[in-house]
Amino acid sequence: MTSQGSPALPTVRIAAGQGFWGDWLEAPYRQVTGGPIDYLMMDYLAEVTMSILQKQKSRDPTLGYATDFVQLMERILPTLVERRIKVTANAGGVNPPACAQAVAAAARRLGLGGKLRIGVVTGDDLLGRLDGLLARGHELNNLDTGRPLRDVRDRVRSANAYLGAWPVVEALRQGANIVITGRVTDTGLTLAPMIHAFGWKRDDWDLLAAGTVAGHTIECGAQCSGGNCLVDWERIPDLADVGYPIVEARADGTFDITKHPGTGGRITVAGVTEQLVYEMGNPAEYITPDCIADFTTIRLAPAGEDRVRVSGIGGKPATDKLKVSIAYFYGYKAVGTLVYAWPDAYKKAQAADGVLRQRLKALGLEFEAILTEFVGAGATHGVLGLETADLDALPEVQLRIGVRSSDAAAVERFTREIAPLILNGPPSVTGFAGGRPKPEEIVAYWPALVDKRMVEPCVEIVEV
Amino acid sequence: MRKAAVRRSGGRAVGKGRAKRVRLLELAHARSGDKGDTANVGLIALKPEYYPLLVKQVTAARVARHFKGMITGPVERYELPNLMALNFLLHGALDGGGTISLKTDAQGKVLSTALLRMEIEVAQ
Numbered sequence: 001m002t003s004q005g006s007p008a009l010p011t012v013r014i015a016a017g018q019g020f021w022g023d024w025l026e027a028p029y030r031q032v033t034g035g036p037i038d039y040l041m042m043d044y045l046a047e048v049t050m051s052i053l054q055k056q057k058s059r060d061p062t063l064g065y066a067t068d069f070v071q072l073m074e075r076i077l078p079t080l081v082e083r084r085i086k087v088t089a090n091a092g093g094v095n096p097p098a099c100a101q102a103v104a105a106a107a108r109r110l111g112l113g114g115k116l117r118i119g120v121v122t123g124d125d126l127l128g129r130l131d132g133l134l135a136r137g138h139e140l141n142n143l144d145t146g147r148p149l150r151d152v153r154d155r156v157r158s159a160n161a162y163l164g165a166w167p168v169v170e171a172l173r174q175g176a177n178i179v180i181t182g183r184v185t186d187t188g189l190t191l192a193p194m195i196h197a198f199g200w201k202r203d204d205w206d207l208l209a210a211g212t213v214a215g216h217t218i219e220c221g222a223q224c225s226g227g228n229c230l231v232d233w234e235r236i237p238d239l240a241d242v243g244y245p246i247v248e249a250r251a252d253g254t255f256d257i258t259k260h261p262g263t264g265g266r267i268t269v270a271g272v273t274e275q276l277v278y279e280m281g282n283p284a285e286y287i288t289p290d291c292i293a294d295f296t297t298i299r300l301a302p303a304g305e306d307r308v309r310v311s312g313i314g315g316k317p318a319t320d321k322l323k324v325s326i327a328y329f330y331g332y333k334a335v336g337t338l339v340y341a342w343p344d345a346y347k348k349a350q351a352a353d354g355v356l357r358q359r360l361k362a363l364g365l366e367f368e369a370i371l372t373e374f375v376g377a378g379a380t381h382g383v384l385g386l387e388t389a390d391l392d393a394l395p396e397v398q399l400r401i402g403v404r405s406s407d408a409a410a411v412e413r414f415t416r417e418i419a420p421l422i423l424n425g426p427p428s429v430t431g432f433a434g435g436r437p438k439p440e441e442i443v444a445y446w447p448a449l450v451d452k453r454m455v456e457p458c459v460e461i462v463e464v
Numbered sequence: 465m466r467k468a469a470v471r472r473s474g475g476r477a478v479g480k481g482r483a484k485r486v487r488l489l490e491l492a493h494a495r496s497g498d499k500g501d502t503a504n505v506g507l508i509a510l511k512p513e514y515y516p517l518l519v520k521q522v523t524a525a526r527v528a529r530h531f532k533g534m535i536t537g538p539v540e541r542y543e544l545p546n547l548m549a550l551n552f553l554l555h556g557a558l559d560g561g562g563t564i565s566l567k568t569d570a571q572g573k574v575l576s577t578a579l580l581r582m583e584i585e586v587a588q
Contacts, residue, residue, distance in 0.1 A: 274495040281553065380568060
């Protein structure tokens, strides 16, 4: 633990390294080399990522995790060991043991044998237990629509309960330097080091809520340190070298959000507030496996350059349920685009849409949905703002048309109807160099709840 | 039609006191995201004195009218006075949301600035 927080309390510094799988590869390296930190926290799992990983695992039982993570660890492991930085990451996907073995092998290649303990958190994967759960009356109804899981049971591709911070804490308690998990909440990866460092208890609801808010603040990486920040965006310095956020947590549940000195971006109350409200539901009840955090209690205050102090957070007892993220096969979709140029770019794009729809109808193709958007003329804001726009003057408009269907053949036929418009539709058309659009499988997300007692997290240690 | 009516009243005295119509962009900032087929828009006052204006005028009903034709479900509003913020849930905003949606903005990332197009009345 370092002790460089402004108040004279011991602090633990938790640095965000990845806001999602595919985030900036340089960020974790910069976090471990740019200044003192105690933990590197990395979130890899979006809602449908698990189904992709499950597919990879079904083809090769040694896969099913975020392979990027292993390459990253190979790059930073020597620094982690030298600086005694620990890692919490849900990079294990649907195969945390295989991910741990791959990291262990990388560590041995680097001559770090005997210097690392890898904690492996499993127990979240419910795919093999679904029928048992259904048979015992756990209906796993869709939280949004109320539909019973039986409606799509035969199309389920993955099913994972969201575990919270406590199994990660257990791995840290057993001496793990690197904790690799399956579906652990983003917030739990940040909360766990605080619980471990400060000895917080299972019913310290305010403290657990504070750590949860800290986790929410940094879970999207640079989105709280100047990235995607609307306030004063043109004057946010040096986004090319943006510093990812660091939580400096104290045992009393207060914490600072900051970043390494000399990095780009900006940390302000306004910017942190934008991140706090991101993906927010009812702010008084931010429900996690660990607690219910009340975002209406959060106090933010500037505390120096690129530093925001967070305090006052209240929490309530956790519920007796865990959220389950289920992915199931839904159907097929495809999106085609063409670009129409001035004069009358918008009118031409509209005319082309009419021609295309008439042809699809004549072919007798059935779609669950056909969606047309005119990029450059209301694709993102709809009719809002179109009244004031000079639509006749637009230099170009992109026609973007998508279809969705359970019938793969219908979607495939649609993809062949775009290119002909170049020669047999309205004029001044270009932008088709990408070729025919490709039909995609839709794997959709089915949120549900399960009784906590039905899920048993498991922690194992791999010695390197 | 509605927007045209709004523009016609621009800069005019409204009610008893003199008031003008101001875009939310001048008074607030925002960030939006998704949960399934629901988008959330967090609207944050740029100055403390603006927050009561937002609370009073940017109601759930007003936001629902603003997004008429763009969302299929109701609008809910939550207040966060501690952050000078309002949180709006726009149900049925994302054509099914996530991987199902055919929209460019399948995750509602720029509905934030779409809300900032709204105009409210501010005393001169």
